[in-house]
């Protein structure tokens with residue numbers, strides 16, 4: 720019998736072409752992510768990031784190759800409900816994923832669909848409200864939330880369903896600075912406190928630095944796979960595909976060029992302040 724390898728989510732030689740497309744969007748993607756890991760995916764516009772992550776919970780099936788989630792092959796339609804129970808998805812546009820007339824109802828939607836008992840639903844909803852900091856907004860209609868709160872609500876839905884993994888496709892790209900910060904703080908919290916596996920597509924390098932691992936995608940291929948330290952040291956490869964460094968890495972690079980002895984790379988503002996204060 721065929722089984723998945725040791726990864727929680729495993730892509731094996733995945734090729735994907737849209738039925739109306741003439742070219743492959745994914746050109747042989749292979750990687751595995753471990754349970755409880757935090758992986759970021761970065762890459763230029765149109766490189767295939769959204770197409771790739773939509774394979775991670777069976778929203779898309781490979782044209783060739785295989786994707787396995789917790790030992791289940793996503794090409795087998797009977798596996799899809801179990802896969803979606805494990806892997807939740809948060810989309811870019813917060814308005815596209817709200818279903819309830821109140822925050823509380825919205826969160827309850829997933830557990831209800833799973834057929835949970837009313838008392839268990841209530842408990843799950845209360846837990847998700849507390850984890851995501853939305854308890855004070857439980858009775859509010861979702862359309863009256865800020866963008867950041869709507870994304871917190873989408874994440875609350877997954878927390879209430881006790882999904883093991885959350886895939887987020889540019890969850891902060893439509894948010895202002897405060898919304899971006901609150902969503903990233905929440906992701907760090909659910910990774911730390913709930914042991915969730917995270918797969919985050921982002922255009923913001925300042926967000927990618929929080930991951931354990933970064934996959935860099937270009938033209939449907941993985942062109943780099945490493946820790947944030949390794950990836951953001953590869954300046955020429957990144958700039959060659961139009962990607963920037965996180966602000967602190969860019970600034971510390973210029974200071975280094977000007978003779979200031981700083982490590983390469985410095986990834987966060989806190990790290991940069993600490994290095995400068997030690998000089």
Ligand SMILES: Nc1ncnc2c1ncn2[C@@H]1O[C@H](COP(=O)(O)OP(=O)(O)OP(=O)(O)O)[C@@H](O)[C@H]1O
Nearest residue numbers: 737739740744762763764765766767768769770771
């Ligand atoms: N439904 C579709 N039908 C046909 N082609 C598509 C479809 N969706 C995306 N594509 C094409 O597939 C390629 C990869 O798109 P994808 O959305 O995965 O890129 P992306 O890396 O997520 O880009 P962005 O950073 O802009 O979100 C692009 O060339 C895009 O035009």
Ligand SMILES: [Mg+2]
Nearest residue numbers: 768769770888
């Ligand atoms: Mg995309």
